[in-house]
Amino acid sequence: METAVGLRREAARTDERRALVLAGERERAIERVGGLFDALGVEPAEAAFVGPDDPLECRSVGYARADRLMGTTQELLVYDCHGRCEPNVLGQVTGTVDGGGLLVLLTPPLEEWPDRCDGFDETLAVPPFGVQDVTGRFRGRLVETLRAHRGIAVVDVDTGAVERDGLTDPAPRPAGRRLSQQDSDTDAAGESFASVAYEACLTDDQAEALAGLERLREAGQTVVVEAHRGRGKSSAAGLAAACLAKEGQDVLVTAPGYRNAAELFERAAELLERMAVGYSTDNPDSPRRIETGAGTGQEGGCIRFRTPTAAAEFPDDPDRVIVDEAAAVPVRLLESFLEAPSVAFTTTIHGYEGAGRGFSVRFRDRLAESDHAVTERWLSTPIRYAPADPVEVWSFRALGLNAGPPHAQVVDGATPETVTYRKLDPSALTAEESLLREVFGLLVLAHYRTEPNDFARLLDAPNISVHALLAEDHVVSVALLAREGGLSADLRSRVYGGERVRGNLIPDLLTSQLRDKAAGESVGARVVRIATHSAVRERGLGSRLLAEIAAYAEAGDLDWLGVGYGATPELVSFWRHNGYRAVHLGVSRNERSGEHSVVMLRPLSPAGERLHDRHTEWFLRRLPGTLANALSGLDPDVARAVCRSIDGTPAFAPREWEWRILEGLPDGTAVYDTAPRPVTRLAFRYLTDGSVDCLTPQQERLLVRKTLQARPWDEVADELGYVSASTCMRALGETVDALLSQYGRGERPERSDTG
Template sequence: MPTPAHRRLILLRGAPRETQTAAQVLLTGLPAEGVLWVGGDHPQALPVAQVRRRLGESHDAVVLDGHGGLDPDALGRCHGFVRGGGALVVCLPPQGELPQGWQPRLVVPPYTVADVGDRTQRRLAAVLAKHAGPATAGAPPDRTTRGTAEQAQVVAALRQAWAQASPTLTALVADRGRGKSSALGLALQGQDPAKVMVCGPQREAVAEVLRFAGRPLPFATPDELILGDRRPRIIVVDEAAQVPVPALQRLVHAHPQAHLAFATTTHGYEGTGRGFVLRFLRWLADQGRPVARLSLSEPIRWAAGDPLEAAVFDALLLDAEPAPVTGTVDPAACTHEVLDRAALAANERDLRDFFGILVHAHYRTTPGDLQRMLDAPNLRMHALRHNGRIVAASWVALEGGLGPDWVDTVYWGRAGVRGHALPETLVCHGGHREAAALRIVRSVRIAA
């Protein structure tokens, strides 16, 4: 049963101006600063490309304009901005029409916009419509954040680590909305600001940490901490997965005497969060110092069983898992298929099996990869099937076959050719002009 702390998904259909007006009317009862507009031509709209820079913020409502194409990565990030009791409002074209204008992002020569598929846009529209609630105004969200026993344990563990005389390493990972940033801020309460540094990819990313700390604390980017001469006793890095792993490694080496705490969101697969866990934490564990690993699983910014979270997980396959396999699979007992992508998009079990394999094998997998996989004209999907289930996946790109005009452009360094990494390398760096005409199949992802 819905609770006041559950978040809502609202789907508005119509022309861009119609849906924008409808969203404004719907959200009239909310303060303007509590609503984040993403995409579209609203005067305060945040460009979709900048959404990643706002991770860590909380809003009463987010309006995501999808008339120019519903961006899977933006959808995955925007839902995490909505606090409990709030709403994600998605604006789409009228029923029966698909978003237009996004297709050039997937075009590579010699293909054209007409060759780009629309399977992902159809999927997102259908799944969101299935989960959407009524387009009615709700009560303003309660902005009071109530902690959980689990969060209190994390705060206590951080304070205990920072009270030690010897420097400590701590890693905190959690899905969106679990109170990671607020836990960091609460743990920093009472610490001497002169001995603390809050760090992140940009100040906006650590806004919640600073808010819950209850007092002004100094902020620095990783580069500023690596290159500067400040030597804080406690360094807290929030949204650490947004920082390149080499920079995090240099930060560890630059501050051997500091208590270092790294926190990040590992929301579904969403790429960088898994990279942080698989690459950085593995490296950190090999440095000869103990690493305390903390986690948060219980939602704190919204209630458990949140309808909006369920909708986004369903739409973007954030909970995709490989097919269960018992024992060792004999390759001779498998059948190879070149998957028809229209059939794959229509078969939820096959789609989840295939994508789940890639998600668990490749930490850089993002929601945007789902769109490339289903719709990019230069890609092909291969699979091995065992007992009716997909147990191995391969994603390849078709490259080469370029004409003389492209050869001269690449050879003389005037421009690269998108989607043709191997021919471009052979022509530009190897001097093999004839390589541009070759038909090449490049492996993008392969996993079992």
């Protein structure tokens, strides 16, 4: 108790947080925690327990529902690590502890903990591996950080020994200065947001972000606000939305889910009350629409929420758009929001929910090409606790939240000829902290949903291998491979019957959706993620890494390499260039990427060839039908790229009357609409024939839109820039004429007109 009391007293004095590890038998630890409420002066309503049961008087939350605590603040948070030590959960619950509060971790004896399997290990043991194949490197590293970082006490509840008291004896903190309204940006007329809005800001950072958001009062503006979690970016956006609504603006708010934007609406409502602005809501507890001007008889403004897909259509023509947690919104949708009169993007960097710097990397180029003036703000000061809080410093290191790639200057000279390939053993990663940070930092940059769980996965999962290119010992390109397939006959049968199999994306898809009973028999490796340092892109490093991976795979026991991702023309071309061929294209958009997912294979053995050839044949048979139906809205450039990436061409043997239709189209003696089938077959043959390139991109888009996707003439003409439907028809005839020169004006087999 004395240790906990001392930690709590120091935390309250510094507005920092402290952590207490109770290691040993679970029942003894629970008993110790039960006495903390009175000793620390914490009310049960100010505390929470995360674990498998309900042993304390405070609120209890199961592991799977720990994210429900996000957005709340706790004076005392107890996380029972005995049943499940999940990195995502650890990050989520740590973020709820308020300044002056205490995080308590219940753990097995620290010496034994790394080797003890728990519920999280079961999620890493994907078939055909078992939980016994999962290692404990993440927990071992976690123990090291708990023993090394300041502000963390360790107590052995079995012996009563205090290994560390966790006290830091910090120096007094100087009081900070709050940004005033006079410090804020103003427009040409000298006007700015109300001073009460700045008085509502809790840090200088937040006030500076609000000043940046004032740019939204003007048209043609984009404001980007980035921060680590807990810095008040959503609150700043809420304050700005309230000020804009007070001025009569219609503010459309979007986020991956309403829960992400709830704080924005809460802060907006609070500020409207403080400004004495009358308003009404559709729901007082969880408003999705706030209208100002209530009871005044005057037209007011509005703050309303829509999902990203719906918001991208700009329903009811909003004046301003705010995209919260933008890193978790597909780039395709982010681009559409640049069509708004003015827009703000707020996003979390290295958040506990996995939103990384992918927003910056993938969206900045599009942003730079827009006509908007761009204002950027970065929030570094925490809202709920003091800067340099020891628990935050520890959690960032323990969960990989402080990971980053090497500085650009260090790797700027890297080329495919100067780098070295290395398969990185997880033990080497745990032993070389800088190497681990660079690897994970690159992965965070490349993918907007890289999570703390992924940090543990690359260290402990038995199916994952890490491959990298290094320039003078610094990582410039990295890829994660997941071993898939090799499934037992019984499991393959269950998957065919509809059962899902974790960690086997390609065998699962080919078996359950495409009805291939043998798809899970061969053994392959899927490229889960690949990332190249932004300073050395477009130099061929990604292709060099994939070549090394292919050599590694061919020397082993793998039958195929595969990949699945959101299809764009550039990505499909990249993977095709590296020997991968398309065998499947999803008919619905992926929720995360916003694109249609494509699956591609690179066979390495006879078994891999059989799998590839089988699905290539099936793909060629079904793709025209899906393009004319479920994929009729697919970007024609994506369709072109996917068709080109198929390693095969369909049979093309029209009957004699079909040849006459084809030959009559160029001079107008035949009409496409009366017999489209021969033109469709000719178009598909050409688009999948990688040996022929006789059309312009515009002509190929015409083939896709009209003959494969069966879009109306007027729509095709408008989209592709033809002056009329008639002009579009003539262009199709000219395109067919060019294809007949390639495929049709030679010796043809005699075939019956009716046979």
